[in-house]
Amino acid sequence: YGERKDLYDPHLLKDAVKGAGIIKNKIEQHKKIRIIGDYDIDGVEASYILIKALQRCGADVDVAIPDRMKDGYGINQNLINAAQAAGVDTILTCDNGIAATEPIRVAREEMGMTVIVTDHHDIPREPAQADAVINPKQSDCTYPFQGLCGAAVAYKFVQLLYEQMGIPVKEADDFLENAGFATVGDVMDLQDENRILVKIGLQMLNHTKNPGMRALILQNDLQPGALKAHHIGFRIGPCLNASGRLDTAQRSLRLLLCEDTLEAGTLAAELVSLNEERKDMTALAVEDARDVIVKDGMENDKVLVIYLPECHESLAGIVAGRIREQYN
Secondary structure, three states: OOHHOOOOHHHHOHHHHHHHHHHHHHHHHHHHHHEOOOOOOOHHHHHHHHHHHHHHHEEEEEEEOOOOOOOOOOOOOOHHHHHHHHOOOEEEEEEEOOOOOHHHHHHHHOOEEEEEEOOOOOOOOOOOOOOOEEEOOOOOOOOOOOOOOHHHHHHHHHHHHHHHHHHHOHHHHHHHHHHHHHHHHOOOOOOOHHHHHHHHHHHHHHHOOOHHHHHHHHHHHHOOOOOOHHHHHHHHHHHHHHHHHOOOOOOHHHHHHOOOOHHHHHHHHHHHHHHHHHHHHHHHHHHHHHHHHHOOOOOOOOOOOOOOOOOOHHHHHHHHHHHHHHHH
16 A cells, blocks of 8 residues: 555645755755765665756756775764865765764854754764754654655655755656665665655666666666565665675766766676675674684673674674574
8 A cells, every 4th residue: 555645745844944945955056065974775866856956956066975994974073174175165964964063063163164964863861963864763753653764765855955946846757766775775664755766766766768778787687677675675685785894885886877888887886896805704704703703612601702803893783693593
């Protein structure tokens, strides 16, 4: 059950209308806008949604995605400094920002920037104070569903931006494919509105018009028309994640933005290769972890603390998960 008409009204998202109005004014004033995303599936898809939408609106806009190893998660002082050096007037976050209290304070109060946060993570004790904060988990937000991923929040925001810019709001529905993909990729609860987003997203993915996504599907020896949520979670999605783990998530974003079929094929093949490398490195690290457990006689310990100096930092979480599953 559930169709496009059953999705909730984006006007109910706190600060969403306000944030869209700010971006509209900045576009009309030809101010430089920078989107700051995240390096996982959700962050890349959300960045794609916002960059395509703002370009459609005629904005002077670019995207920065943190480097997992150098920057860590989310907006930080390095990214703020780089934005100031590039003459950025306005920062628009996606899939991050709600907890970046100090960097956002510096950007606004010391550097005079405008900051709009679109996020979906839990609200910390001291949330960031931005010019607009769009996150359905805010206690005073009237949106009826809190479980959206970052890309879904970005899609809702774009609906309101298009409305204010005089662009047919229905055009924003092109991004339902990305919001549905990210909902699976970010392992959101498949309840309420999320189920409809995934249902519609899968229908669109099976007839995708995006050259990069189509190339990635084909490079994984899959065929449009037979794709299920499993293929997002375990085949296609991990390829988008792999670039953020072993290189830079900008590669995944470049694939989604690619218009040329030949170039898309090359970029997709590189991501598949990176993911294979990631799988091999993970398998070796899991073996190393098992060796440590056996050597130190920890098989029956309730808590396992394992030090693997050679393990790539971005794979530590995956390895920990595998060990947890094996040793209960």
